[in-house]
Amino acid sequence: MQFIRTLGLLLMLGMGAAWAQPVGQTFHDNARGPTPIMETTKPPVLGNAVNDDVRRTRNYAMQPPIIPHRVDGYQIDKNFNKCLDCHSRTKAEMFQAVPVSVTHYMDRDGNMLGQVSTRRYFCMQCHVAQDAVRPLVDNRFVDVDSLLLQSLRNQGAKTPKKH
Amino acid sequence: MMNLIKRYWAVMRRPSVHFSLGFLTIGGFIGGILFWGAFNTAMELTNTEKFCTGCHEMRDNVFAELKSTIHYTNRSGVRAVCSDCHVPHNWTDKMARKMQASKEVWGKIFGTIDTPEKFAEKRLELAQHEWARLKANDSLECRNCHNYDSMDMTRQSQRAQNMHSTYLANKEKTCIDCHKGIAHKLPHIPPGQAPTDSPGQAVPTPVAAVTVKP
Numbered sequence: 001m002q003f004i005r006t007l008g009l010l011l012m013l014g015m016g017a018a019w020a021q022p023v024g025q026t027f028h029d030n031a032r033g034p035t036p037i038m039e040t041t042k043p044p045v046l047g048n049a050v051n052d053d054v055r056r057t058r059n060y061a062m063q064p065p066i067i068p069h070r071v072d073g074y075q076i077d078k079n080f081n082k083c084l085d086c087h088s089r090t091k092a093e094m095f096q097a098v099p100v101s102v103t104h105y106m107d108r109d110g111n112m113l114g115q116v117s118t119r120r121y122f123c124m125q126c127h128v129a130q131d132a133v134r135p136l137v138d139n140r141f142v143d144v145d146s147l148l149l150q151s152l153r154n155q156g157a158k159t160p161k162k163h
Numbered sequence: 164m165m166n167l168i169k170r171y172w173a174v175m176r177r178p179s180v181h182f183s184l185g186f187l188t189i190g191g192f193i194g195g196i197l198f199w200g201a202f203n204t205a206m207e208l209t210n211t212e213k214f215c216t217g218c219h220e221m222r223d224n225v226f227a228e229l230k231s232t233i234h235y236t237n238r239s240g241v242r243a244v245c246s247d248c249h250v251p252h253n254w255t256d257k258m259a260r261k262m263q264a265s266k267e268v269w270g271k272i273f274g275t276i277d278t279p280e281k282f283a284e285k286r287l288e289l290a291q292h293e294w295a296r297l298k299a300n301d302s303l304e305c306r307n308c309h310n311y312d313s314m315d316m317t318r319q320s321q322r323a324q325n326m327h328s329t330y331l332a333n334k335e336k337t338c339i340d341c342h343k344g345i346a347h348k349l350p351h352i353p354p355g356q357a358p359t360d361s362p363g364q365a366v367p368t369p370v371a372a373v374t375v376k377p
Contacts, residue, residue, distance in 0.1 A: 051320050069322065073232060080349040
């Protein structure tokens with residue numbers, strides 16, 4: 001009990017001290033970096049998104065394919081979906097775009113719908129454009145094909161060769 | 164009434180008694196210049212961004228949407244203001260458009276789109292007017308700046324090259340056919356109402372499930 005009381009007193013004192021200091025000069029929000037919260041941050045340099053329209057290999061089987069073109073300012077809201085302007089089933093031929101896969105016409109119970117399912121409507125929740133930048137952290141991910149190949153090779157090394 | 168017209172006609176026909184021929188010709192000439200200058204200045208005033216965004220219907224809806232697009236803010240600082248795209252530059256066409264705009268004055272007075280809800284409801288119709296206008300004049304207002312002959316196709320992406328060198332080159336399509344909604348947000352276009360739409364583009368409705376269990 002005594003401990004809690006002391007703690008409460010200390011907290012109140014601390015709050016009072018914080019109150020007395022000029023607000024904003026000392027406070028930092030780590031999400032914003034070292035800039036104090038009362039100052040405007042310098043916006044980071046914009047990247048130049050990959051725009052060559054060359055389809056990339058998926059890193060793993062279920063990876064949503066990445067977008068190999070710029071999507072700045074694409075409107076996706078309740079009125080209009082710019083992605084489906086080319087990637088919808090009926091437009092795919094004209095624009096030679098990859099049509100939306102059949103899984104996107106399925107609701108969560110597995111019923112096939114006549115149009116893209118609501119849960120798949122916001123394309124850029126899963127599909128993203130790419131910037132040609134150096135990775136911030138080293139990626140040691142190995143996909144299943146490489147693993148299989150490796151294990152096959154290992155097996156080959158273990159079994160003695162027949163003469 | 165007829166008598167009145169006849170009397171004024173007689174006054175008009177009679178030579179001037181008090182004013183010299185010199186005064187009438189030179190005065191008429193100077194008066195004409197002043198009138199023409201004032202008329203054009205006033206009309207140019209209605210072509211400015213400040214005038215267009217003077218009313219909240221434009222400022223809060225379409226102008227707010229324009230601000231984030233490339234035609235308003237970009238790296239090189241060239242800006243297309245409202246009139247660059249929505250008013251023809253050619254004088255006679257401009258006059259015709261300005262006369263049509265009297266309908267917009269009517270709309271302003273009677274508050275046709277004075278709330279966001281009213282605007283949203285009317286939006287498709289208004290958009291279709293603009294699409295029809297640009298389609299009819301072969302996207303003239305786009306081409307005032309974007310000249311096909313001046314385009315360096317090699318600087319375009321592969322996709323843009325393919326489209327421009329086929330559909331645009333053979334005049335099958337015009338700019339607005341593909342580039343709708345580049346300066347403002349698009350309204351909901353019901354299937355069959357736009358020249359280039361498809362059912363797949365429809366906004367999904369969660370209830371329209373066809374019960375085909377795989």
